[in-house]
Amino acid sequence: MLFKKRVNAEVEQTEQTEPIEQSVQPPDKKLHNGKLLEVINVERVFQAGGAPLKVLKGLNMELRPSQLVMLRGRSGSGKTTLLNCLGGLDTPTTGEIWFGGRPFHKMSDDDRTLVRRKEMGFIFQAFALMPLLSAWENVVLSLRMAGTPRALWKDRAAHCLELVGLEKRMHHRPFELSGGEQQRVAIAKAIAHQPILLLADEPTAELDSNMSAQIMAVFQNIIRTEQVTICMTTHDPTILEVADHVYEMVDGKFI
């Protein structure tokens, strides 16, 4: 999926480079009509085998500061396609996406990439950790990618691993950690550069119900302590109750 491929490519590319310059203007109060992110009449049409395939069919949604919002729907309903558009990995065919007070849908690819790296964090079903790096080194990598000054890396990485309850596992590599612990490293990595929006594609799909509940508790904790907004997709009905809002998606529409 694009959500996975694009971000992994960015990780690989940035691993070999020095921190990038940040040239995009800071968000104007980070809100648009009180909303951190607003989706207005968004459609996404793919050209599949020569024929147009409308996957998102006029969606409207909003994310407010410090909310936990879930996108629920069957496989193929369009959740990942929408998440790709929210994260600027893809652009809507028509409609508007406002993020941090700016028209995300009108930005150039380069500007969208800079906004994404600085202000967004991503979490995936399959953890997306570098296997040869320790938990701490994985988090530091994320700080490098966002251009955080080197002097801040040590304390910030340790703080993020403490936030997800892994202070005693900082120097373990992914294969020495359970699935739930690996996902917590992935969360620490995603919040390290202090994004204002965290996007998560099925973050509990690989986990049992006990570990899923732990991940949701970590999400609630970081919303409180880091003032981040989280938007995640899920198939799992048992975790919906902790959401501030659930968007139910059927065949490219919200019901």
Ligand SMILES: Nc1ncnc2c1ncn2[C@@H]1O[C@H](COP(=O)(O)OP(=O)(O)OP(=O)(O)O)[C@@H](O)[C@H]1O
């Ligand atoms: N790049 C693309 N080109 C053509 N069709 C696509 C493309 N990306 C997604 N689709 C189609 O859009 C539909 C929705 O896919 P999407 O991955 O968004 O669903 P989903 O709800 O996330 O499913 P899952 O829960 O299985 O990940 C599917 O029919 C898929 O085949």
